[in-house]
Amino acid sequence: MPYFRENGIDPAAVRYVIVTHADYDHSGGATAMRDVFPNSLVCAGERDRAMLEDLELMISDRYGEFAHTHNFDETEEGKHFIRAVAHSTTIDIGFTGGESLDLGDRTIEILHTPGHSWGHLSVVDKTTGFIVVGDAVLGDTVPLADGRPAFPPTYRYVEAYRATIRLLKGRRPVAILPAHYPAMFAESALDFLDLSLAYTDLVELVALETVTRSSRPISLLELIDKSHDRLGPWPSPACDYLVYAVLGHLEVLEQYHLVQSLIRSDGVQAWVAG
Ligand SMILES: [Zn+2]
Structure with a gap:
């Protein structure tokens, strides 16, 4: 919102709010966005719709997937935190990848980039060649804001994740804009994609x-x-x-x-x- 104020952009002009994927730290504020951007449509990957529209389903089926046969689950404190900071949201448009949005002065392309979640989306700005990748590619560790390692790359669907990384490499991005890492440009973006792919081979071995x-x-x-x-x-x-x-x-x-x-x-x- 400071960016909008500093650059004189009317929030009422915002047409699309695009949620990259079903994780509460990426999607839990989408309902609040509706208040801030009164004319916006909330968009997300169709395959992530069910969990985005029902936070309890996200908690039980995404974070709780390992509870019954693997003895691993979020703590009750963790679930309480998720419910306190995040909300379900209605998705107005479900994307499947390949859509283009004409914003007047530029065209945005939607890529389906599954692996971390089934419905994960990335967004290509055709004017700049920048790709917003969210959590579609996660390197060999997910860092805290200060750069220290926080937790492992949480990709789940391995072959889809590998295909996503290869798809992004094939785009030769001018920059990739991840959610948990700083922006990466040109060769360093390709290096990050290669590192992420190599890491999957290490885990498998x-x-x-x-x-x-x-x-x-x-x-x-x-x-x-x-x-x-x-x-x-x-x-x-x-x-x-x-x-x-x-x-x-x-x-x-x-x-x-x-x-x-x-x-x-x-x-x-x-x-x-x-
Ligand atoms: Zn995520």
């Missing part, structure tokens, strides 16, 4: 090696406990957020018959070498 070396079926949290020092600098409990990426990689490895999963007698899913 470490997951496979850790399952193969285990003498008994190994659960998701046990695997992370044994291997997180090879994957990044996060101490416990932040390293537990590797559940998103590591489960994604275990699913890929299982598709290639390199690992097999079973449900142990304690109800927890575990993996053995395939």
Whole structure:
């Protein structure tokens, strides 16, 4: 809002509010945006609509995905915080990627960039060649505002995530504008995309090696406990957020018959070498 004031832009002129994806720290203020931008339409990826329109579904199905068979969930305090700072929002337009928005002096293109969530969108400014990528690509650690490592890259759908990174590389972006990193330009943007792709190969290799070396079926949290020092600098409990990426990689490895999963007698899913 200070930017709008300083540059004399009337909030009533804002037509589109584009939510990149269903995560409360990216979407929870969209309802407040409706008050600030009274003529706006709230837009988001169609595949993320259900969770955006129902915060409880986001909490149970996105953040709570690991609760039943992996013994990992947000704390009650964490859920309370999410409910306190974020709200559900109605999505006026669901994008699927490939749409163009004519803003008069420039055209905006919508890209479907899944992986972190199924409906994740990125936004291309065709005039500048800048791409707003949100959390579509996450490097090898997600930093705090001061640059210190906060938690692991929380991509979930591995092959979609890899395809997204390759799609963004193919665009040869002049700059990428992530949500949790500073803007990156030209070669440093491509380096970041390459780093992000290489990191997925590292996680997959470490997951496979850790399952193969285990003498008994190994659960998701046990695997992370044994291997997180090879994957990044996060101490416990932040390293537990590797559940998103590591489960994604275990699913890929299982598709290639390199690992097999079973449900142990304690109800927890575990993996053995395939
Ligand atoms: Zn996110």
